[in-house]
Amino acid sequence: MHINGDFVRAADGRTFETVDPSTGERITEVAHAGAADVDSAVRAARLALEGPWGALPAIERGRLLGRLADLVEANAGELAELESRDGGKPISATTSMDVPGAVAQFRYFSGWPTKLEGRTIPVAMPDTLCYTRQEPVGVVAQILPWNFPLLMTSWKLGAALAAGCTVVLKPAEQTPLTALRLAELIVEAGFPPGTVNVLTGDGETGSLLVDHPDVDKIAFTGSTAVGREIGAKAGAGLKRLTLELGGKSPNIILADADLDAAIAGSYQGIYGNSGQACYAASRLFVHHSVFDEVVSGLVDRASTAVVGPALDPATEHGPLISAEQYQRVRAFVEDGVASGATLHGDVPPPALDGGYYIRPTLFIDVKPDMRIAREEIFGPVLVATPFDDLSEVVEYAHDTDYGLAAGVWTRNLGNAHTLAARLRAGVVYLNTWSAGDPAAPFGGVKASGSGREMGQPGVESYLEPKTVWTSLTPA
Known part of the structure; x- marks a missing residue:
C-alpha cells in the first residue's frame, strides 16, 4: 500500500x-x-x-x-x-x-x-x-x-x-x-x-x-x-x-425512434462492460408496435457477440469480475426462468471452466414483481416489456427504488424533453446512452x-x- x-x-x-x-x-x-x-x-x-x-x-x-x-x-x-x-x-x-x-x-x-x-x-x-x-x-x-x-x-x-x-x-x-x-x-x-x-x-x-x-x-x-x-x-x-x-435504469423506445440506432444504443447500454455498470440500461420498455422488431434485433446482435479473455483484441465482452459475481448473476437468470419469464439466451452452467463468462441474455414476458425486474443484477441480463402510451411507460419507469439514469429514443422533440422532465433520474440520455464528459455532473436520486x-x-x-x-x- x-x-x-x-x-x-x-x-x-x-x-x-x-x-x-x-x-x-x-x-x-x-x-x-x-x-x-x-x-x-x-x-x-x-x-x-x-x-x-x-x-x-x-x-x-x-x-x-x-x-x-x-x-x-x-x-x-x-x-x-x-x-x-x-x-x-x-x-x-x-x-x-x-x-x-x-x-x-x-x-x-x-x-x-x-x-x-x-x-x-x-x-x-x-x-x-x-x-x-x-x-x-x-x-x-x-x-x-x-x-x-x-x-x-x-x-x-x-x-x-x-x-x-x-x-x-x-x-x-x-x-x-x-x-x-x-x-x-x-x-x-x-x-x-x-x-x-x-x-x-x-x-x-x-x-x-x-x-x-x-x-x-x-x-x-x-x-x-x-x-x-x-x-x-x-x-x-x-x-x-x-x-x-446502484441502479435499475429504464430505457424507453418510442414508436417513432430510429430503430437501428435505438437497438445499437440499447445493446451497448446493457451489455457494455458485461452489464457491470451502475447506470446499465437494464429495463427496456418498447412501444408495442415495434417491440418484436427491437427484441429480434437485440437477440440477433447478442447471438454474434464475441465473449472472451480481456487481453484478446477481438473480445467485445469480457468475464464478470469474480466467481462470486458469476454465481450471483447465474442465480438471477435461473430465478427469471423459474418465475415464468421467457429467456433468449442460455442459463450459464453451474460449474466454471476458466474465466467467469456469461453471454448477453434477454428476458421477455416479465412481470413487474419478478426479481429480475426489480433488483440490480449487475450482469449482462436485460428485461424487456412492451407499453402503449407515455403515461403508462412513465409509471413503469418509476416503479423502482432507484433513480440513477434513464433513456429515451424518439424523433419527436416534444416527447423527448417531456419525458426528460418527467423521469425521476439523476441523468437522462436522449437518443444515446452513457454519454459523459468531465464537465457534466453525474449521480442519482x-x-x-x-x-x-x-x-x-x-x-x-x-x-x-x-x-x-x-x-x-x-x-
Whole structure:
C-alpha cells in the first residue's frame, strides 16, 4: 500500500490475492490494510493538509494535476493492460475509454484550482466587509468500486485535489493494481508526501476508514446496501458525504425512434462492460408496435457477440469480475426462468471452466414483481416489456427504488424533453446512452445515492464556504 509517499507492507503483515477474471488464476498478493495502517494513512493526509499540500498556491495544485494527466497518458498502455488483467475489462475498452477518460478527468480538474472564488456580500450593516472563502473540506476517504477502477479514481481524486483536500483512497479488493500504479505516478508528478494515500484491503478496511474520527468526508461508489451503512455512520459522525450507488435504469423506445440506432444504443447500454455498470440500461420498455422488431434485433446482435479473455483484441465482452459475481448473476437468470419469464439466451452452467463468462441474455414476458425486474443484477441480463402510451411507460419507469439514469429514443422533440422532465433520474440520455464528459455532473436520486461527481458540483462537494465579517469602523 502507499502511505506518506512510500510503499509499505501492512503493519500486521496480512495480504490477499488479486485474481485475473479471464482465467480465475492468481495475479499477485497485495497488502491488506488494518487499523494501524488506516490510522497512519489518515495521519499522513492530515499532516499534508496542514503542511506542504495546504501551503501550495492554487496554480501549483493545477500544475501538479496537469502533470499527473501527462504521466497517465505516457503510461497508457501499461495502465490499460493492468486494468484488463485485474478487472476483466476488454483491452479494446481500457485502451479506448478507461485510460483516455482518466487523462481527460485529470486535465479537466487541473483547471479548477484557480477558479475557486469566494464572494463579497453586500450586507445591511454599515461599515462592514463581509466575504466568503472557499476552503477544502479536509481529509477525504474515497472508496472505489471494481467496475471502472481507474476512471472512477480520476473522478474522485481529481475533484478532491482541485479543491485542496488530501485523500485516503481505498480501491476495491478485486481491482487494486491500477490504483497502486497511479500512486507511483503521483509521486513522480511531485505531489507532496501524504497528499494521496492508497490503502488496499476489503470491506473491513473500508469500514475502519469510514469510522476514523479524523476523516472529514466520505465519497463512496458501490452497492446501495453498503451505501446505506456508510450513510448511517456518516450521519452519526456528522461527516460530509457523497454516495453514487446502484441502479435499475429504464430505457424507453418510442414508436417513432430510429430503430437501428435505438437497438445499437440499447445493446451497448446493457451489455457494455458485461452489464457491470451502475447506470446499465437494464429495463427496456418498447412501444408495442415495434417491440418484436427491437427484441429480434437485440437477440440477433447478442447471438454474434464475441465473449472472451480481456487481453484478446477481438473480445467485445469480457468475464464478470469474480466467481462470486458469476454465481450471483447465474442465480438471477435461473430465478427469471423459474418465475415464468421467457429467456433468449442460455442459463450459464453451474460449474466454471476458466474465466467467469456469461453471454448477453434477454428476458421477455416479465412481470413487474419478478426479481429480475426489480433488483440490480449487475450482469449482462436485460428485461424487456412492451407499453402503449407515455403515461403508462412513465409509471413503469418509476416503479423502482432507484433513480440513477434513464433513456429515451424518439424523433419527436416534444416527447423527448417531456419525458426528460418527467423521469425521476439523476441523468437522462436522449437518443444515446452513457454519454459523459468531465464537465457534466453525474449521480442519482432515491436509492441511487446523493450528491454529484464531476463538473462544478463535483468540485464544490469537496469545499466548505467560510464567511468572514470585518468591521471597518474607524478606530
